[in-house]
Amino acid sequence: MRGNIRLLYIIMCGMAAFLAASCQGDLPGGEDAGEGTAVTVTLDIHSRANGTRATGVPEGAEYDIEKIHSWWVAFVNQGDRKVQAVVERPAGNTSYVEQESVDMKVAKGKYVLYAFANISQDSLYQQTGLQFTPGKQCPDVDTATLTLLQDWNPGTDIPMTGKQQVEVTGHNSVSIEVVRMLAKMDVTFTNESGKDITVNSLTMEQSPTDHVPLLPNYSYLQNGMPEAADTAGARAYVRDYGGDALLTKYAGGMARSYRDVFYVRESQSRTVTRRYRLAVSVTREDDAASTQLFALTRDLYSIYRNDHVVVPIVLSDFQVGVDARFYPPIGGYPAVVTSGSGEDFYCEFGTEGDFELFLSVRDALKGNALVYGAGDPCYSSVVKAVSDPQNILTKHPSVSATGEIVGRLNSNKGKASVDVEVTVHRNGAADQVYDRRIYLIRK
Structure with missing residues (x-):
């Protein structure tokens, strides 16, 4: 991204x-x-x-x-x-x-x-x-x-x-x-839903201070700014579109987009995951109230001067969720999905054992009805990457024949992550693709 x-x-x-x-x-x-x-x-x-x-x-x-x-x-x-x-x-x-x-x-x-x-x-x-x-x-x-x-x-x-x-x-x-001395943010909103959407605002983090070093750090220019050491000092920056970002509904062909270019100070993400979280306020056609959507940018830990950060945001009709099932040994503790919104989900485990992760895809235009692995629309999923720096996995997660993501935890404590790509198919063709990251926390 x-x-x-x-x-x-x-x-x-x-x-x-x-x-x-x-x-x-x-x-x-x-x-x-x-x-x-x-x-x-x-x-x-x-x-x-x-x-x-x-x-x-x-x-x-x-x-x-x-x-x-x-x-x-x-x-x-x-x-x-x-x-x-x-x-x-x-x-x-x-x-x-x-x-x-x-x-x-x-x-x-x-x-x-x-x-x-x-x-x-x-x-x-x-x-x-x-x-x-x-x-x-x-x-x-x-x-x-x-x-x-x-x-x-x-x-x-x-x-x-x-x-x-x-x-x-x-x-x-x-x-x-x-x-x-400023970075260039290049955000494009694309409406791939079945309703008109007005983008009201975009909220992201900004630097804790208005003061910027006068001279560049040439190591940062070459390699990027490092991750933040802590989460202190985060401030919100709001881009208000004042009703100008009206996106008509998707009816096949080219989806309607709205591009916004603006300039920001260099900064480091201070969220728990050390990645920038974007919040988008939208109002759908026929809805009286606005809806707040959240997403964590993929691997964007810092923004440095002279960076050009391209952020495509697709507004769609489908929502992807995650649930967990755990099979610990006798006396073990069940898994708990501690949080999950937008692109990231967190599953805590108190002991070793096998686990299954279930994806749920819902169609917002049909009363949030579940979408299954067969029918129209339907979805498929694939594990794109697994990161296990603390070696908590005995068996790396993979997609089973019935669509669950299965794996096994060992006795080590730490955190791993699983990157999953979910593709929604409509009318027999791939329609929308979603990237999700699932954090596995072994306590």
């Missing part, structure tokens, strides 16, 4: 070709002039579009606010940490770009480059107190934070930052990335 598109903007500082005529003017000491000699540098500013982690398909910026509108770069000496120069985008360049080149002069030497796009020097100073002044010490930019609000105004350019150590020799090019 997750596609993390790395839309990294990059500022390239390429050394100009050393033509005989220009060398004498720019390098008074010749090509072997020492550190501190000024040379002409071409700043080539362009966007680099990486693909999703899942598919590798490259994507460029979709909207202007995702592009570079303004930029500036501070050259800081690695040795004494003094600001050598600050280079800004020429005032006459006002268009949204993914690539741009300008010429400048800078002394040879080793630098830390700090790059900023879509946030002016004045704005940075007002929000953080940071100021880059040539000849002065570099401010403590590495620990600074910036306040970013949600909802993010869709007419406001997304700020970008980057940091890179470089050496200007007169014979090489140097580069620095500027990375969007």
